[in-house]
Amino acid sequence: MMKFILTGAGIASMACFVACNQGQQSADTEKATPDAVAANVDSTVNPAQDFFDYANGGWIKRNPIPDEYSAWGIGNLVQEELYKRLRIINEKAVENPTDATSKKIAAFWKSGMDSVKINADGIKPIEEELKAIDAVSNLQQLVQLAAKQHNQTGVLCDLSIGQDAKNSELIIVQFSQGGLGLPNRDYYFNTDDRTTKIRNAYPAHVAKMLQFTGLDSTTAQKAAAGVIALETILAKSSRKLEALRDPEANYHKMAVTNLNKIAGSVDWVDFIKQQGISKFADTVIVGQPEFYTALSNALKSQPLDTWKNYLKWNLINRSSEMLSDTIAGTDFAFYGTLMRGQAKQKPRWKRVLDAEEGAIGEALGQLFAKEFFNATAKKRYENLVEEIRAELKTRIEHLEWMSDSTKQKALYKLSKITKKVGYPDKWKDFSAMDIKEQSYYQNMLASRQWWLAYQINKLGKPVDRTEWDMTPQTYNAYYNPSNNEIVLPAGIFTVPGKRDEELDDAVVYGYAGASTIGHEITHGFDDEGRQFDASGNLKSWWTKDDERKFNERAAVMVNQFNGYVVVDSLRINGKATLGENIADLGGILLGWEAFKKTDQFKKNEKIAGYTPSQRYFMGYALGWLGHTRKESLARQVLTDVHSPAKFRVNGPFSDVDAFYEVYGIKPGDGMYRADSTRVRIW
Template identity: 85%
Template sequence: MIKSILTGTGLAAITCFTACNQGQKQPDANASSTLDAVAANVDSTVNPTQDFFDYANGGWIKRNPIPAEYSSWGIGNLVQEELYKRLRIINEKAVENPTDPISKKIAAFWTSGMDSVRINQDGIKPIEADLKAIDAITTIPQLVQVASKLNITTGAFCSLYIAQDAKNSDVIAVQLAQGGLGLPNRDYYFNTDARTTNIRNAYPGHVAKMLQFVGYDSTAAKKAAAGIIQLETSLAKNSRKLEALRDPEANYHKMAVTQLNKIAGNINWNEFIKQQGINKFADTIIVGQPEFYSNLSNAVKSQPLQTWKDYLKWNLINSASQHLSDTIANTDFAFYGTLLKGQDKQKPRWKRVLDAEESAMGEALGQLFVKEFFNTTAKKRYENLVEEIRTELKIRIEHLDWMSDSTKQKALYKLSKITKKVGYPDKWKDFTAMDIKEQSYHQNIEAAHQWWQNYQINKLGKPVDRNEWDMTPQTYNAYYNPSNNEIVLPAGIFTVPGKRDEELDDAIVYGYAGASTIGHEITHGFDDEGRQFDAAGNLKSWWTKDDEKKFNERAAVMVKQFNNYVVVDTLRINGKATLGENIADLGGILLGWEAFKKTDQYKKNEKIAGYTPSQRYFMGYSLGWLGHTKKESLARQVLTDVHSPAKFRVNGPFSDVDAFYEVYSVKPGDGMYRPDSTRVRIW
């Protein structure tokens, strides 16, 4: 993954692994900008040898402040702005003339989401039935039953999902992971820095405000919030840290459900799973973090039943808030949007509805998107580029001086078996059974949740569909899935706002798409996590012990490098948690560069807009990270994201690339300089 963490498809819980406009006016989707895609972004007051990110992107950043409704603003937002306009037109046309089942669903979803009058009048009416179910709980078995049903849409209690077995990729399995927290992750409950402490101190007050919407008076709400925080803190205490979650072997515990009942016996797991609608599955389950479930079981017995009921109501209103009245949605936003991310105001309703629709049935919209905006010529260009990048990694593996021949042969075999998916699926999902119709907005959201739940459940006991996509074509992102040994590259990731694909010179394409996307994703198959999966997608060691030791020693150099980068306040990048993404960034840059050197543009060495092809390559890569982020969101990213902030995804790996030193004449004493002995050398 490169632009964001992928945690699921649509509304289902699935595990996956892993320029532009110069003013406030958004680029015209139907006309080309006359500005050069990279030269127009440069800040000429910055020396590229001191801070390349600020040099390559600083001009654009100065002219494009972050809008009030966003916590960051950059190229991904520019792509999304074009998508918003296109998708709004699709929705409005569907409302005017719903000609088929899909357009009727699109029209119904859009209409219900845009009906603010009804949404505000309904208040908490859409969740009243669930609130009554919680009120009716009088025993632990009833608690578990209701918690399981609510877990599908709220994520309360824990994280249950259906995905490939990491050690047997031909099998779909029921899996459990830690979860159930209202703050972004466990560190928010314990870190002592001023920014995190301020958020933690504000959290009880926010929970109390939300509880008042579901009938608590102020005194009862304050008391209930205190109990909820105490409960969540106990769950957080036994939740693993971000970096610990990146060890696939340590987070894999296949066991019989009877064994899970032994280590977490206060919960009837057979019943919990059944309440999710899962009636047919093997008698085994894969548990990521057993200690979390032992603690959850203890809490079910030791915590007062009323505290659990308060906790379930909090999770219900918290998860539903953005689909309820403006008053509720704005209260939710004040905490999660403003305090945690630095956003000053909500996106307009129409954009929020489109975001929800993208999660609900984005692939249906994607069918319309690719017909108009990603032609067969563009698809072929990037399919060819994948093979060029694959060839360069093959050459680099063959010439590694630190890896044994036996491991090299297995690495080369795995590389040859990586499947590429470019642009859009060959087969589209069928959303016919999704019960989107003329009903409340919240009901349509719930219907989408249930459809995705059923969609995942229906995979159990069937062959793995390795042709499935876990992103929509219009997504500005990409991913590597180790269980399928595949790279998935949606059409949206190749978009440069305001430019048609044929207008982009190879230098930009090889940096922007070849390095930051294709090379990045291929390298994920050989990063600290991906390298533990074999060519068939199974978690299985294929390295010699000596080669593994050498890899870890070289990776440790990168951990140390990124641990030293201060992002905001005193918060530093977590080098271990971000290691996989940092390795993939560096690998992508090296592979893209080697492939670009074989192009006619590189060989002719003719300047465009005053820059050499080599300079434009590094500028093209930097274009992929064009943008800036508010401090609140940066602080959150450092604690919760396995990706380094954008600036360090440019400056960090560039300082390890010898070709960058040659192109820009980087010397000792320059900000981008690292002594040769401390540069990362892996792939």
């Protein structure tokens, strides 16, 4: 339920350094700064035909995707500046570590940048784990070892610790489907050319990686065939992307002993204990019980050697980035080049920074929040949240299709949405994270162990509703249904090259008010979020008739997006992307209504040749500035609940009446949809 800007792993992070550190610009430099939205326009495109290409096409033509990226856009612009600044922070920490936190930062950076040692070590960092796999002689030993290695490999299944969807005050152990080396089940069965090409290349890649573990070429090829046959069994019993978005259908609370009954090849009590969980785990939530039955059957039916090779494959696959350049490069050739279209890897220093963000990013966030997000900016966006909330209140009150009883509950839920803006009031304590002068692999493992212990420590304790699941510098945002909260990191409000005070309201209300704040608030009332009540519990609070009317209106959006062809013959999955599409449309409508109350809208004076109304829609499109390689687009269609950027602009705009008025959209235009086919929900 997040607003993802970019495709590709590890990109959406730490952004506001650019916008919030522009204060040293001279007056002359400020005057020379291009307008935030006008500079991106492609004037050869008619906005009535393709608004995304019109608003962003000029920038796209001037900015090809660099070889090391699968996509290039606004998030990358802020990220590139951030990389430079973070590198300085890390290098200063190495030169002069002043406290425990900076010592950890320095140790992490040094270990990640020591390519000489990393390359010399080769496979050495995981040799002990590989020996442990080789020593396995029966199924019980294999399952116990898989449990021990789960935190570093994610092997067999997905285990997490989080809030109970039906009791948001309770933290509980949860099991979901997992265990696949390809992104999801569709990669094992779809027959389109791109997916088939990836699937056909997969065995050779697995074999290459298994050779690094000590298998000869012939043995590795045979082992890879067995691994893929095993994964295909698991994939067959895995749910499709759209099916995973039904919270009720993916909620099965049971005693852990009952999980043993449906998946008896694993002692799940012992599996949990192997994670370090010694109490508060008598009851678990299982998302997809049929997957666990299939897993249990496969453990009995597939040869022990196949499972041992599967463990080896998962170990080296999940560890490759911390190992030698040869191993990491082989992994990248498949997952980076073939699957995402990246011609080359990012340089090591950027990859280390990406890893550092996941390992200890909030520690850096403390420095960031102190220096780069001032109180004036924080107040501006806190106020904007309340303006957007007020507009949704008004829209709910005037809905013709919703009954009064459901309206009252919806309004109550809206009033209880917690806003978190900029950065947390309370910071995580990383003092126990054992990052020190040791190998890069060991430091990454220490981070993973700390995070697992951190999650385990939540069991049996009250839910900490002050916690943030993103760092302040992240270029992203989210709605958490279990906490009924919107979380808006400082980084998401960044416009590259601009101080916050340089941005006119039209751009801000489109860029931040619509695509971020309004989007996240609407998530509380999309097809999934609407099923949670004001306290964050999965609980029916709608009348049956209101549910029917909502679903009828949502079906119009499903059909609309099912019709968009993204690349080759691949179309958007309207059902899987429904929640994000509803949130996009809701955000645009709410941002627009809030913007109409501003002085800028009322004065209606042009800036850079564009009216305030035009700049509002251009500001929203700015949030999706960028372009993506075909390989990555194809992957996104199969794996992501977010529509590709172009359709997050053109799709919802085609449903907004105000857009038709501002740009004179008429029948026959590419952006036109007949009134009867426009989505009308919130």
